[in-house]
Amino acid sequence: MAEKRPKMTRSERARQFAPFAALRGFEDMIREVERTVKEPKRELTEERAAALSRTVSALKKGDMVRVKYYENEGYTVKEGAVSGIDPALKKLTVVKTRISFEDIYELEAINER
Numbered sequence: 001m002a003e004k005r006p007k008m009t010r011s012e013r014a015r016q017f018a019p020f021a022a023l024r025g026f027e028d029m030i031r032e033v034e035r036t037v038k039e040p041k042r043e044l045t046e047e048r049a050a051a052l053s054r055t056v057s058a059l060k061k062g063d064m065v066r067v068k069y070y071e072n073e074g075y076t077v078k079e080g081a082v083s084g085i086d087p088a089l090k091k092l093t094v095v096k097t098r099i100s101f102e103d104i105y106e107l108e109a110i111n112e113r
Contacts, residue, residue, distance in 0.1 A: 038073040042105060055107050056092065059085055067092070068106040069099045079110065 008016075044052070059065065059082050066079045084093035090101040 039075060041070045041103075044105070052101075052104055052107055055109070056085070056101065056104075059092075059109070061085070064110040065094060066106075066108050066110055067094055067099060067104055070103040070105060075105060 061082055061084065063082045064080070065082055066077065068075055068077045070076075078094050078097055078099070080095040080097075082092065083095055084091070084098075086093075092099045092101065092104065092107075
């Protein structure tokens, strides 16, 4: 017969199921390094601006997108659901990030599987 183990306390059991991050802070460190690489804002060609305009007009709330936009002297890529489009203020909101239309460099719809 197998030997019985001593009963665990609630805090010991909870610790077993706590989230584990082997590289705690690694993602934040990588993002900080990404931010330190300064890059000038690129000007859009007329064709690219027209294509972006068509893509933005076709978007609906809830659509999944990948957007590359200019922020803090560099480009950032954000992926997520469109939570708002404000044509009057020229802002696109992806999850909770508000992005000015003029800062968008690339925008594509993502098909969820």
